[in-house]
Amino acid sequence: MVTRFSTGAALLALTVGASGVSLAQPKAVKAVPLATVEAVQMPAWVERGGTSIPLTPGMELRNGDEVRTAGRSRLLIRTADGSAAKLGENAALSLNRMRLREGKVFEAEMKVSEGAFRFTPEYFAQFRGEREVVVGIGTVMAGIRRAELWGKSAPDRRIVCLIAGKVDITEPNGGKFTMDERFTAYTNDGASQPVVMVPANQLEEWEAETETQDGKGVSLRRGKWKVTISAKFSHNDALDLYEGLRRSGYATEIIPAKVDDKRVYNVRLSRFETKKDAEAVAADLKGQRGEFEYKVGI
Numbered sequence: 455m456v457t458r459f460s461t462g463a464a465l466l467a468l469t470v471g472a473s474g475v476s477l478a479q480p481k482a483v484k485a486v487p488l489a490t491v492e493a494v495q496m497p498a499w500v501e502r503g504g505t506s507i508p509l510t511p512g513m514e515l516r517n518g519d520e521v522r523t524a525g526r527s528r529l530l531i532r533t534a535d536g537s538a539a540k541l542g543e544n545a546a547l548s549l550n551r552m553r554l555r556e557g558k559v560f561e562a563e564m565k566v567s568e569g570a571f572r573f574t575p576e577y578f579a580q581f582r583g584e585r586e587v588v589v590g591i592g593t594v595m596a597g598i599r600r601a602e603l604w605g606k607s608a609p610d611r612r613i614v615c616l617i618a619g620k621v622d623i624t625e626p627n628g629g630k631f632t633m634d635e636r637f638t639a640y641t642n643d644g645a646s647q648p649v650v651m652v653p654a655n656q657l658e659e660w661e662a663e664t665e666t667q668d669g670k671g672v673s674l675r676r677g678k679w680k681v682t683i684s685a686k687f688s689h690n691d692a693l694d695l696y697e698g699l700r701r702s703g704y705a706t707e708i709i710p711a712k713v714d715d716k717r718v719y720n721v722r723l724s725r726f727e728t729k730k731d732a733e734a735v736a737a738d739l740k741g742q743r744g745e746f747e748y749k750v751g752i
Contacts, residue, residue, distance in 0.1 A: 491510065491513040492511060493511060494672070494705075496527065496703065498527050507700075509529065512675050523541055528541065535585055545566065545571065549564060550564075559585070560587070563590070571606070585598065585600065593642070603617060604657075604660050614640045615652055633649060670734050671738070673726050678752050680752065681722065681732050681735055683720060684749060685747060695743075699739075709722050
């Protein structure tokens with residue numbers, strides 16, 4: 455009987471196919487990126503598999519990635535739960551154990567080894583699920599479910615500031631406690647200090663450390679402004695400049711052109727939010743490599 459049933463099912467499938475009627479197939483569901491770069495105030499890059507790759511808006515980040523910013527740089531990352539992770543200048547953030555677990559639970563371990571960091575839940579979109587995020591600010595661990603926090607890892611101290619919600623703190627010595635009062639901060643400078651209220655002007659100063667700065671080299675997915683570096687490069691010269699800038703955290707591309715019927719190559723940086731952002735990067739690069747011509751345009 456099993457054999458006859460299987461044969462009949464096969465004949466039915468062939469008949470349906472021959473008649474031009476197709477059986478419904480489930481649609482493939484596109485996986486939600488666990489973390490995506492939303493904005494870059496250049497230069498910034500990711501260390502991945504022993505290679506440095508410049509960060510660009512729209513780039514997906516993976517488990518094991520370490521993102522870094524240079525001086526005067528900023529970074530905005532969107533996580534799968536619609537939250538924002540912001541990074542200030544001269545900072546390093548490692549991303550690990552990111553996943554969307556069954557039951558719509560977003561998990562992640564983020565380690566800030568250097569610099570300032572801010573986590574804002576549902577910054578981009580409302581999340582109808584649960585969140586289990588652990589943020590390490592140096593040697594201080596903060597467990598987040600529905601909290602907004604700012605933190606900084608410096609050589610001489612680690613700061614965790616609660617902006618909203620509550621966080622579970624694990625101290626370097628293993629001690630644990632919960633912070634649930636807004637605008638309070640815990641500091642460890644080799645020893646744990648009492649939790650204190652943060653004055654409004656201090657909080658504003660801290661928050662500014664992780665915000666992108668208008669007109670200072672911000673690139674976005676929708677950015678239309680470009681910087682073109684031109685010196686009638688040969689392909690090899692353009693490639694040298696392209697690779698050098700990318701190693702420094704600037705996302706570049708090589709653009710072929712013609713000058714007097716001669717094939718030349720330019721190097722271009724794209725997606726700047728405003729003309730001022732493009733001009734800021736052009737000025738920085740001109741200060742480093744003043745022998746080239748820098749053009750800003752759309």
